[in-house]
Amino acid sequence: MPETFRRDLLAATVAEIADSGEFILRAYCAELESALGERTVVTASVPAGLLLVLTAAGVGPAYPVHLADGVRPAVAGVLRRLNVALVSVEEADCHIADHPDDPDQLLVARAGRPGVVVIDLGPSSRWAGVTVAAAVRTSDADLAERVRWLRNHGQDGRTRFLHQLVGFNARMDEIAAAYLLRVHFSGEDGRR
Numbered sequence: 001m002p003e004t005f006r007r008d009l010l011a012a013t014v015a016e017i018a019d020s021g022e023f024i025l026r027a028y029c030a031e032l033e034s035a036l037g038e039r040t041v042v043t044a045s046v047p048a049g050l051l052l053v054l055t056a057a058g059v060g061p062a063y064p065v066h067l068a069d070g071v072r073p074a075v076a077g078v079l080r081r082l083n084v085a086l087v088s089v090e091e092a093d094c095h096i097a098d099h100p101d102d103p104d105q106l107l108v109a110r111a112g113r114p115g116v117v118v119i120d121l122g123p124s125s126r127w128a129g130v131t132v133a134a135a136v137r138t139s140d141a142d143l144a145e146r147v148r149w150l151r152n153h154g155q156d157g158r159t160r161f162l163h164q165l166v167g168f169n170a171r172m173d174e175i176a177a178a179y180l181l182r183v184h185f186s187g188e189d190g191r192r
Contacts, residue, residue, distance in 0.1 A: 005123070005130050006183065013178045020174075025152060028177035033135070035185045036119075039144040041136045042177060043151050046106060047074040048170035049118040049134040050096070053108050054082055055168075056146035059094055066092035075106070114139040121180060128183070133176045 017023060033040045043049040059065065061083040067075065075096060079086065089095065099105035099117070104125040106118040119125075121133040136147050146165070149156055154167030 005128060005179075009182055010130055010179060013175055013182065017174045017178060022174060024171045024173050025157075026174050028174045028181060029172050032172075032177040032181050032185075035181060036135050037137060039138050039141060041144055041147045041151065042121075042172040043134045043136060043147075044170045044172055045074075045122070045132040046072070046118055046120050046134045047078050048151070048168065049136045049147075050075060050078045050106065050108065051081065051168065052147045052150045052170055053116050053118065053136055053138075053143070054078070054084075054094070056143050056150055057094070057108075057110055057113070059084060059110075063094065064092045065094045065096065068095070068097035071096060071098055071106070114143075116140075116143070121176075127180060129176055130179050131173065131176045133172050133180070 017028075020026075029042050033042055036042070041052075043052060059082060063082070063084045064087045065079060065084040066089045067079065067086055084094075093111045095107075095109045097107050099107050104120040104127065106120075108116040108118065116136060116138045119127075119135045119137065121127040121129045121135055122131065123129060136144070138144050138147075149165055150167040151170040152167060153169060154163040154165035156162065156164050
């Protein structure tokens with residue numbers, strides 16, 4: 001994984017996306033989701049990804065959540081926004097912790113449900129993206145679909161301007177997705 005971004009590749013990517021006129025949730029975002037694995041949803045940032053996961057899972061006011069020590073500060077802001085009840089590990093139905101083996105991953109576990117990973121794809125992560133960005137990965141197909149809808153104002157992705165849910169603007173842009181694809185999934189030269 002690269003330690004710094006490639007200015008030449010970034011410039012070419014920006015020019016291509018500008019010329020295409022397709023800036024958000026188009027082909028590159030779909031291709032990145034596919035490259036990252038089944039039931040992966042790309043989002044605007046780690047806090048946005050966490051907000052989407054918790055909202056899709058029905059976590060809201062007074063929901064019992066345990067936050068492990070040392071979890072990144074942005075997580076606390078999401079939990080304040082949802083007005084959850086921070087409780088001990090024994091009392092919680094939802095647990096949030098940094099991944100013990102990968103500092104770029106945040107783990108979310110809910111009682112009796114498959115776990116979820118929120119992956120940091122931004123500049124300070126090992127992915128070294130050019131903007132803040134994240135991906136949500138789960139084995140729960142229904143949860144992945146709800147996260148996908150919620151990130152785009154509650155739209156299902158098939159019918160434009162039909163909002164199935166009250167959602168958020170937590171979409172990854174095409175520049176971020178194209179750059180990550182070219183650096184990590186397209187070979188050394190960055191060409192598709």
